[in-house]
Amino acid sequence: MSAPTTANLRDFYAGKRILITGGVGFIGSNLAIRLVALGAEVMVVDSMIPAYGANLANLEPVSDRIRVNFSDIRDQHTMSYLVRDQDVVFSLAGQLSHLDSMVDPATDLDINCRSQLSLLEKCRMGRPGVKIVFTSTRQLYGRPHYLPVDENHPLHPIDINGINNLAAERYYTLYHEVYGLRTVSLRLTNTYGPRMDLQSNSKGFLGIFVRKALLGEKIRIYGDGQQRRDFNHVDDVVDALLLAGVSDDINGKSFNLGYPRSYSLQELAELLRSLACFEVENIPFPPERKAIDIGDYYADFSAYRNATGWTPQIDLPEGLAKTVEYFRQHWDKYLPAPA
Amino acid sequence: MSAPTTANLRDFYAGKRILITGGVGFIGSNLAIRLVALGAEVMVVDSMIPAYGANLANLEPVSDRIRVNFSDIRDQHTMSYLVRDQDVVFSLAGQLSHLDSMVDPATDLDINCRSQLSLLEKCRMGRPGVKIVFTSTRQLYGRPHYLPVDENHPLHPIDINGINNLAAERYYTLYHEVYGLRTVSLRLTNTYGPRMDLQSNSKGFLGIFVRKALLGEKIRIYGDGQQRRDFNHVDDVVDALLLAGVSDDINGKSFNLGYPRSYSLQELAELLRSLACFEVENIPFPPERKAIDIGDYYADFSAYRNATGWTPQIDLPEGLAKTVEYFRQHWDKYLPAPA
Numbered sequence: 001m002s003a004p005t006t007a008n009l010r011d012f013y014a015g016k017r018i019l020i021t022g023g024v025g026f027i028g029s030n031l032a033i034r035l036v037a038l039g040a041e042v043m044v045v046d047s048m049i050p051a052y053g054a055n056l057a058n059l060e061p062v063s064d065r066i067r068v069n070f071s072d073i074r075d076q077h078t079m080s081y082l083v084r085d086q087d088v089v090f091s092l093a094g095q096l097s098h099l100d101s102m103v104d105p106a107t108d109l110d111i112n113c114r115s116q117l118s119l120l121e122k123c124r125m126g127r128p129g130v131k132i133v134f135t136s137t138r139q140l141y142g143r144p145h146y147l148p149v150d151e152n153h154p155l156h157p158i159d160i161n162g163i164n165n166l167a168a169e170r171y172y173t174l175y176h177e178v179y180g181l182r183t184v185s186l187r188l189t190n191t192y193g194p195r196m197d198l199q200s201n202s203k204g205f206l207g208i209f210v211r212k213a214l215l216g217e218k219i220r221i222y223g224d225g226q227q228r229r230d231f232n233h234v235d236d237v238v239d240a241l242l243l244a245g246v247s248d249d250i251n252g253k254s255f256n257l258g259y260p261r262s263y264s265l266q267e268l269a270e271l272l273r274s275l276a277c278f279e280v281e282n283i284p285f286p287p288e289r290k291a292i293d294i295g296d297y298y299a300d301f302s303a304y305r306n307a308t309g310w311t312p313q314i315d316l317p318e319g320l321a322k323t324v325e326y327f328r329q330h331w332d333k334y335l336p337a338p339a
Numbered sequence: 340m341s342a343p344t345t346a347n348l349r350d351f352y353a354g355k356r357i358l359i360t361g362g363v364g365f366i367g368s369n370l371a372i373r374l375v376a377l378g379a380e381v382m383v384v385d386s387m388i389p390a391y392g393a394n395l396a397n398l399e400p401v402s403d404r405i406r407v408n409f410s411d412i413r414d415q416h417t418m419s420y421l422v423r424d425q426d427v428v429f430s431l432a433g434q435l436s437h438l439d440s441m442v443d444p445a446t447d448l449d450i451n452c453r454s455q456l457s458l459l460e461k462c463r464m465g466r467p468g469v470k471i472v473f474t475s476t477r478q479l480y481g482r483p484h485y486l487p488v489d490e491n492h493p494l495h496p497i498d499i500n501g502i503n504n505l506a507a508e509r510y511y512t513l514y515h516e517v518y519g520l521r522t523v524s525l526r527l528t529n530t531y532g533p534r535m536d537l538q539s540n541s542k543g544f545l546g547i548f549v550r551k552a553l554l555g556e557k558i559r560i561y562g563d564g565q566q567r568r569d570f571n572h573v574d575d576v577v578d579a580l581l582l583a584g585v586s587d588d589i590n591g592k593s594f595n596l597g598y599p600r601s602y603s604l605q606e607l608a609e610l611l612r613s614l615a616c617f618e619v620e621n622i623p624f625p626p627e628r629k630a631i632d633i634g635d636y637y638a639d640f641s642a643y644r645n646a647t648g649w650t651p652q653i654d655l656p657e658g659l660a661k662t663v664e665y666f667r668q669h670w671d672k673y674l675p676a677p678a
Contacts, residue, residue, distance in 0.1 A: 171444075
């Protein structure tokens with residue numbers, strides 16, 4: 001199957017009613033902008049919880065062609081109302097911090113399990129024909145037993161966030177198997193690009209690295225920096241989400257995203273050093289982070305490529321350059337003034 | 340490793356402070372009675388939710404040597420107080436109906452996930468040295484890919500109850516791996532015996548069969564009755580729970596219970612017919628039950644046998660005879676008068 005063209009996606013999405021939960025955040029806003037360009041009627045829902053990454057500046061390019069509804073996915077009545085006439089729901093809202101999930105597991109459960117289950121119930125009862133695309137995480141696999149990690153790899157989440165995301169993913173599968181709901185889950189790997197959250201220190205190293213590079217601050221790498229990762233530019237992730245919304249052959253399933261080559265954290269830092277001026281220091285792993293570190297990880301995404309034709313187009317050097325360029329242009333909306 | 344004797348268990352449990360959640364229910368009350376006999380100081384906690392199976396008559400043999408505390412495991416403050424000085428917590432309270440979990444998934448989530456997570460948090464913060472034994476379910480495996488099912492079998496729960504129990508089990512593992520909490524999970528198969536809930540129509544066929552046999556009512560078997568199952572008498576399950584409480588080699592793990600031979604539902608009905616007078620009729624599967632049926636299931640429990648020496652002693656013919664005898668003696672506390 002060849003990769004669908006923008007024209008194919010436009011045929012599908014033009015005029016469609018789309019709901020994006022977490023749509024003021026990083027991936028949600030990039031998705032919203034693409035969908036508006038494809039002619040969709042887009043509503044984004046966001047709770048604007050501080051530190052979760054929402055930023056209205058993200059939606060400036062489409063602010064006059066989109067509806068923004070401030071509400072929390074934990075609010076069942078509101079969600080029931082909002083899904084009632086949608087064609088596709090992109091369920092992106094979530095508590096993303098693995099560290100925070102260990103500090104406050106009940107909140108992680110409410111947002112990442114209870115609200116997902118409720119969304120599925122509301123769709124089943126009020127909008128059974130809707131398509132729902134759920135963004136899950138590579139963290140379900142825990143520490144890899146082999147590389148690259150495919151979907152047959154054992155699941156062994158090593159933090160509350162991973163356990164809760166896994167339960168949520170299983171709800172999506174179950175609602176397809178039992179009720180025929182048109183659901184699909186994508187397990188995202190490290191995603192970066194314009195509109196990413198640069199402020200948070202608890203959502204992984206990528207945002208921290210990019211922020212520090214832009215501010216000229218020293219980047220501290222835990223351990224020897226040889227841990228390997230795969231990286232997806234957000235434009236490729238948006239493509240994957242749009243394809244998931246289009247395809248009904250994949251309902252009830254879960255797929256890895258990923259990239260054909262991996263980079264070490266040290267290589268990532270060096271790539272950033274070709275774009276900005278800062279120092280790198282290797283420091284020992286703090287114990288509370290070592291406890292939830294997974295070592296090397298990169299995914300085999302061939303199942304999703306075979307099912308939909310999706311192949312990521314943007315390699316890390318090019319993607320980082322675009323990212324740095326974006327934030328240099330929109331500095332004031334994302335970061336304090338550089339020292 | 341040879342099976343521990345009652346004397347070994349008495350050495351461990353005598354004088355120990357034990358909390359049993361769901362302790363007025365079927366398995367919990369049998370466990371409480373054994374623990375009192377072993378010299379333990381037992382407190383049972385139960386919410387007495389109608390239809391969940393609690394029956395104070397279960398505890399009559401020990402009513403003057405046990406503390407009964409009526410509270411809900413969803414009540415975090417109470418649970419925090421109750422675990423503060425326990426040596427072993429048996430976490431048995433749960434919403435057990437697979438069918439009900441599909442009708443009211445949010446309640447199943449609150450009881451089977453949220454409360455378990457909260458219990459672990461309260462133990463971690465207020466009683467980190469406590470041992471916690473969690474009763475999980477064979478339903479985590481879904482429809483078996485091979486038989487007997489061992490712990491390496493893929494996990495594919497086919498209802499909300501299974502998904503939520505799986506998440507709960509993973510919390511128990513995680514709290515051992517990350518915080519060193521002394522947790523272990525046992526995946527129970529069909530359990531029967533004195534004090535089982537005969538009233539409920541939504542907790543599996545076993546209680547229904549025994550009730551109908553005792554009342555002389557026609558037993559209806561879905562399909563051809565050739566579905567095979569393994570059956571554990573509750574005394575064997577109590578042994579398994581007591582051993583789990585004793586052993587620290589197995590912390591963080593999950594084990595199957597089971598029995599060395601399986602029976603078809605038709606054979607089960609015939610065994611009951613040797614003990615009581617009633618008719619059997621085979622009827623087509625109702626669709627809402629077919630959707631969550633798993634076909635044949637029986638477990639490989641050798642991992643738990645190897646780890647603790649546990650081997651079930653009571654085969655189905657003997658166990659059913661004991662069960663029928665118990666209920667005939669205590670008829671008025673469990674059933675309406677026979678027609």
